[in-house]
Amino acid sequence: MMNESIRVAVVGYGNIGRFAVEALMAAPDMEVAGVVEKPSFADNVKLLDAMGIPLVTSIRELQGVQIALLCTPTRSVPDIAREILSLGINTVDCYDIHGNLADLRLELAEIARANNTVAVVSAGWDPGTDSIIRTMFQFMTPSGLSYTNFGPGMSMGHTVAVRDLPGVEDALSMTMPVGAGVHRRMVYVQLQDGASFEAIKNAIKTDPYFVKDETHVFKVADVNQLIDVGHGVDMERKGVSGSTHNQMLRFSMRINNPALTAQVMVAAARASRKQMPGAYTMIQIPVIDFMHGDPDDIIRQLV
CATH class of the missing domain: 3.30.360.10 (Dihydrodipicolinate Reductase; domain 2)
Incomplete structure (x- = not known):
């Protein structure tokens, strides 16, 4: 089962959604099940048609969707996630209101467990991968x-x-x-x-x-x-x-914002398939779960 292509729907076809489609098409273990969006622009319809990707107005119109990437404005994420998790589909979002995300995770965890699904909350670069770096910095220098x-x-x-x-x-x-x-x-x-x-x-x-x-x-x-x-x-x-002071840690990057966000969401979609039902932030998921490939090969390469 884990060797089959993972069918992923992209909900929202704005800046992040467009890059999410590209990232999914480049992923060796995934396929684009379709894009969920109002067909507001003819150019969107033509572009997706050319790629053979269905454009629908409801995720219920797509077949066999296992994961939905919620590439929508942050304030719409809670309602959309509740609905899609209740359909038995995993969700990955890039919710970015730092002060509210912990409570949102707890709420979505109950829905996910009740429907045997997984939600990955705030899977972008901040919150997201930067959160992992901050966590590492903290345990390296408590x-x-x-x-x-x-x-x-x-x-x-x-x-x-x-x-x-x-x-x-x-x-x-x-x-x-x-x-x-x-x-x-x-x-x-x-x-x-x-x-x-x-x-x-x-x-x-x-x-x-x-x-x-x-x-x-x-x-x-x-x-x-x-x-x-x-x-x-x-x-x-x-x-x-320990008792050693003046430890200096630094991490820096310069990026295309929506492209990196979309790529992180695709990695989180992969990781969602490896978790027990519930809702998770990225710091709660083993980093190897975001990777495609044999775990032992990844360890030999990166550790």
């Missing part, structure tokens, strides 16, 4: 301070949150690292006719995505002239191993 500095780059979650506001035609939220884990949010909004810039500016600054950070909002004529999906992170920890 006492100390860690800083996660994002950017500079486009934050997809923050951008989608602004785009969803009434009166916003399009938006871009850029994350600028100040240092020591402090960030500045630079938000550029393209308004619909008649929209109040001051009202939208206030709504952004009081949104949970932005309320904890220094946030600057600007009105622009065309957001598309500004967008760059590049992003990055620098993580640092200065800590103590």
Whole structure:
């Protein structure tokens, strides 16, 4: 059974969904069962048709789906995950509201166990793979301070949150690292006719995505002239191993944001097949479970 191709549906065909399809097609152990999305754009239909991938409006229209990648805005994830888990299908999401994800996992765990399914929650790069690095840093130096500095780059979650506001035609939220884990949010909004810039500016600054950070909002004529999906992170920890002080740990990367998020979700889909029913964050799953191949071969190669 584990040698058969895993049938995976992609729910949402935006930035992450497009890269998820590409990552699935490149995975030797997976196949794209279909894409679930409103057929809003003819170009999407033509592109998926050319690849032989069904485009449907409900996952119930697809046959034999084992896992669903929820490539949807974060705030829609809980409802979609509840529904799909109840159908007996594993889910993988990239939910990115750090303060809420632990409670969401506990809620989805009950649904998953009741339906013999698995949910992998917050499977992106942060939360996600960065969470694994932070956990490693913590057990390597149990006492100390860690800083996660994002950017500079486009934050997809923050951008989608602004785009969803009434009166916003399009938006871009850029994350600028100040240092020591402090960030500045630079938000550029393209308004619909008649929209109040001051009202939208206030709504952004009081949104949970932005309320904890220094946030600057600007009105622009065309957001598309500004967008760059590049992003990055620098993580640092200065800590103590045993009684030895001044241990300095660092991790850094510069990435295409949606491409890496999608690739991590595909790896998490693979890992979901190896877990007992329930809901998991990435730090709860053995790292070898994200890999394709014989475990002993992977150990010989990487350990």
